[in-house]
Amino acid sequence: MRRVLPFLLLLTACGGPSVGPKISGAPQPGNPVVVTTAPSAGAKPALGSAPDDLLDVDWQQATLTARFCGVEQPVTMRNGEATATSTTWGEVEVVVNPRRPAWFGDLDGDGRDEAAVNLYCENGGHTASSQLAFGLVVVRTVSGTMELIGEISTTTMRDDAPHVPSLTEPRFEYGAITVQELWYRPGDANCCPTGVSQTRWSVRDGTLKAGSAIQVS
Known part of the structure; x- marks a missing residue:
């Protein structure tokens, strides 16, 4: 049965195993956060076969990392x-956002789009308060196999925040993805x-790493 999901499915997501570093007050511009959320080059997990065009993937049935x-x-x-x-919350449900499963853009300059797949995890309560973390899983195809590039997670959260943060509007460019x-x-x-x-988030050392968070509002 398709779940009725709260508004947050309109957003993209993420969080980290510790829901990002917490801070008191607003995020501080210029305070760098470097997070590695993917295995190092040469140790990528197997995600199975995939078509050359990731627009053809059924993300509702895909094998992905979280x-x-x-x-x-x-x-x-x-x-x-x-x-x-x-390892943080015990048994969780990992969910692909059915309203916007993925964004696409050319990250490595080969003329083919990579995908940022929109996931979140929750504790099974199926409400906004049950949501634990949001993330974008960035993948590409190599010789008919889907390969993980890295994961994008949230990097800032107030100590007194009523809900975990989320991500939206990933913007692809050569070697980097900028997210809100x-x-x-x-x-x-x-x-x-x-x-x-x-x-x-820049591709460095075979994975994605975060630069400084810049406050917009």
């Missing part, structure tokens, strides 16, 4: 969901985060 949620091994989706064990991070101030409702920052 390290942003503390899940160490790839999970295979069944109708967009998978039960997995998180939507974070919550104390008075924000679950529907409406008022904080916005941008983080540029």
